[in-house]
Amino acid sequence: MRLDAVGKRFPTGVTAVENVSLAIAEGDFLALLGPSGCGKSTLLRMIAGLIEPSAGRLGWQADVTGKVGFVFQEPTLMPWATALRNVALPLELAGTPRAEAERRARESLARVDLTGFEGAYPRMLSGGMKMRVSIARALVTRPRLLLMDEPFAALDEITRHRLNEDLLRLWRDERFTVVFVTHSTFESVFLAERILVMTPRPGRIAAELHVPPGDRATPEFRTSAAYAAHCRAVSHALSAAMAA
Numbered sequence: 001m002r003l004d005a006v007g008k009r010f011p012t013g014v015t016a017v018e019n020v021s022l023a024i025a026e027g028d029f030l031a032l033l034g035p036s037g038c039g040k041s042t043l044l045r046m047i048a049g050l051i052e053p054s055a056g057r058l059g060w061q062a063d064v065t066g067k068v069g070f071v072f073q074e075p076t077l078m079p080w081a082t083a084l085r086n087v088a089l090p091l092e093l094a095g096t097p098r099a100e101a102e103r104r105a106r107e108s109l110a111r112v113d114l115t116g117f118e119g120a121y122p123r124m125l126s127g128g129m130k131m132r133v134s135i136a137r138a139l140v141t142r143p144r145l146l147l148m149d150e151p152f153a154a155l156d157e158i159t160r161h162r163l164n165e166d167l168l169r170l171w172r173d174e175r176f177t178v179v180f181v182t183h184s185t186f187e188s189v190f191l192a193e194r195i196l197v198m199t200p201r202p203g204r205i206a207a208e209l210h211v212p213p214g215d216r217a218t219p220e221f222r223t224s225a226a227y228a229a230h231c232r233a234v235s236h237a238l239s240a241a242m243a244a
């Protein structure tokens with residue numbers, strides 16, 4: 001998909017995003033990195049089609065339309081429904097027969113390591129497990145594009161690292177396209193091949209950095225010299241963007 005000079009000015013007069021041009025290829029793992037309030041969520045919501053840009057345009061490949069999954073910072077599960085029913089919901093809303101929806105929801109829960117928790121209610125699950133249910137729900141329709149808005153920001157570091165690894169595994173296996181919003185330099189380098197550094201509001205793209213797949217393939221990437229070097233580079237780019 002392409003974004004051409006996309007901008008968003010809200011009726012309140014706040015310009016959240018300005019002049020963003022970007023091409024996203026099938027299978028990309030892209031991070032949007034920037035300080036709080038720089039317009040990352042606004043940009044993601046425009047990519048999702050949840051809000052309209054006020055300038056520029058977004059062009060979609062026909063085969064992606066309607067195949068978008070969204071994961072928010074809060075798991076946003078229905079508290080009165082089991083994990084299985086929460087995950088089956090998007091399919092049931094699309095008219096999939098109940099038995100088929102349940103079968104696929106079970107499969108999706110298995111992909112995020114939650115086999116055995118189908119009957120659990122959200123209040124019985126830890127924060128990390130609730131986030132896994134939320135990811136399973138986003139993946140149950142087999143989206144080609146997965147949009148994630150600071151999904152792990154509220155989790156403790158150990159859980160966050162584990163979910164980072166699991167997300168990478170899912171992405172390597174299935175090669176959907178990911179746009180991942182974060183304000184963590186470390187998380188962006190660990191996950192993404194393309195890191196777009198944004199300026200403070202109005203959010204513009206100040207720099208794009210790359211983490212080659214070869215670097216990530218090193219064992220213990222998170223403690224490697226290559227990881228530290230990429231984090232330094234991204235951190236410098238972020239400081240420069242903040243000062244711009």
Ligand SMILES: Nc1ncnc2c1ncn2[C@@H]1O[C@H](COP(=O)(O)OP(=O)(O)OP(=O)(O)O)[C@@H](O)[C@H]1O
Pocket residue numbers: 010011012014015016034035036037038039040041042043183201
């Ligand atoms: N619906 C809206 N109406 C008016 N202003 C809005 C609306 N949504 C967002 N904004 C404003 O746009 C700016 C960018 O917000 P946005 O949520 O996109 O930033 P963000 O980078 O995702 O921030 P955070 O990391 O804190 O979530 C903020 O100043 C916010 O107040």
